[in-house]
Amino acid sequence: TQLLEQSPQFLSIQEGENLTVYCNSSSVFSSLQWYRQEPGEGPVLLVTVVTGGEVKKLKRLTFQFGDARKDSSLHITAAQPGDTGLYLCAGRSNYQLIWGAGTKLIIKP
Amino acid sequence: EAQVTQNPRYLITVTGKKLTVTCSQNMNHEYMSWYRQDPGLGLRQIYYSMNVEVTDKGDVPEGYKVSRKEKRNFPLILESPSPNQTSLYFCASSGTREAFREQFFGPGTRLTVL
Numbered sequence: 001t002q003l004l005e006q007s008p009q010f011l012s013i014q015e016g017e018n019l020t021v022y023c024n025s026s027s028v029f030s031s032l033q034w035y036r037q038e039p040g041e042g043p044v045l046l047v048t049v050v051t052g053g054e055v056k057k058l059k060r061l062t063f064q065f066g067d068a069r070k071d072s073s074l075h076i077t078a079a080q081p082g083d084t085g086l087y088l089c090a091g092r093s094n095y096q097l098i099w100g101a102g103t104k105l106i107i108k109p
Numbered sequence: 110e111a112q113v114t115q116n117p118r119y120l121i122t123v124t125g126k127k128l129t130v131t132c133s134q135n136m137n138h139e140y141m142s143w144y145r146q147d148p149g150l151g152l153r154q155i156y157y158s159m160n161v162e163v164t165d166k167g168d169v170p171e172g173y174k175v176s177r178k179e180k181r182n183f184p185l186i187l188e189s190p191s192p193n194q195t196s197l198y199f200c201a202s203s204g205t206r207e208a209f210r211e212q213f214f215g216p217g218t219r220l221t222v223l
Contacts, residue, residue: 004151009149033211040216040217041214041216041217042113042199042201042214042215043152043199043212043214044214045211048211088151088152090152099151099152099153100151101149101150102151
C-alpha cells in the first residue's frame with residue numbers, strides 16, 4: 001500500500017513566522033500536487049511539481065519536490081492569517097492519485 | 110462562473126434510509142469523482158467516471174453507487190446508509206480523463222447517519 005505521510009499533522013503559529021510542512025513517502029511519484037482546503041470548502045490546487053529537485057514559488061509559498069521524487073516540502077515565509085487552512089499533498093503513481101491526510105495550519109494574528 | 114455544485118450541503122439521516130447526493134459541473138469536464146474525507150485519513154476515492162456511462166470503483170466503494178447518464182452530473186447514491194458512512198463528501202471534476210491533472214472540487218456535503 002502506497003502512503004503519503006504529512007507532518008506535522010497540526011501547526012499553530014503567530015503571524016509573521018516562517019514554517020515548513022512535509023509530505024513523505026517510500027514510493028516514487030511521477031508528480032505531486034499541493035492543495036489548500038479552507039473550512040467549509042473543497043480543496044483548491046496550489047501547485048504541481050513534476051521533476052525531481054524542482055522548486056516552484058507562489059508568492060510567499062515555496063514548494064520543493066525531492067530529488068528522488070519520494071517527498072516534497074512546502075515552506076511559507078512570513079505567514080499570514082489568510083494562509084490558515086488544511087494543506088494536502090497528492091502524489092501520482094501510475095494512474096492513481098495517492099492523498100496525504102493533510103497538515104492543519106492556523107496562523108494567529 | 111465555472112464550478113462544481115453539490116446538494117445538499119448538510120444532511121442528517123437514519124440508518125437504512127436511501128439517499129442521493131447530487132453533483133453537477135458546468136465546465137464540460139470528462140472526469141468526475143467522489144471522495145470521502147475523514148479526520149486523519151485524508152481523501153479517499155469512492156468512485157470515479159472517465160466519461161458518460163463509464164464508472165469505476167475507487168478505494169472505498171462498498172455501500173455506494175454512482176451513475177453518469179449525462180456529462181455534467183454524477184450523483185452518489187447510498188442505498189442503505191450506515192453510521193460508518195458518516196463523513197464529509199466531495200465531488201470533483203477534471204478537464205482530462207485523468208485524476209492527476211488539476212481537480213476542481215465542490216464545497217462538500219456533510220453527512221451524518223444516525
